Amino acid sequence: MEKLAALIPLIIAIFVLVGIWKVFTKAGQPGWAAIIPIYNAYVLLKIAGKPGWWLLLLFIPVVNVVILLLAVLAVAERFGKGAGFGIGMFFLPMIFYPILGFGSAQYTPAAASE
DSSP, X not given: OHHHHHHHHHHHHHHHHHHHHHHHHHTTSOXXXXXXXXXXXXXXXXXXXXXXXXXXXXXXXXXXXXXXXXXXXXXXXXXXXXXXXXXXXHHOHHHHHHHHHXXXXXXXXXXXXX
């Protein structure tokens, strides 16, 4: 029973990782970037159409929560999803990233003016 209890979080983590990998590839980014710490946050910001220097803001406590929320809301928007879906990505990534990655949503790049 203990082995099963340890295995379930691992399976969920792998499922989320594969979902994020699919989101990255749908957005034209390398899927392997999902497994590289810090670089994956940079790629997420790039997909969201946010400037790369926002990555520095992710290292500031409390500010990082706001920046991440804004980033996932923008990612949801780029895939044609609403704010509710973006909030779901923020609070329940284990459900919403796989939905976005394996679903039929298509990525729309950010406008050049951003």
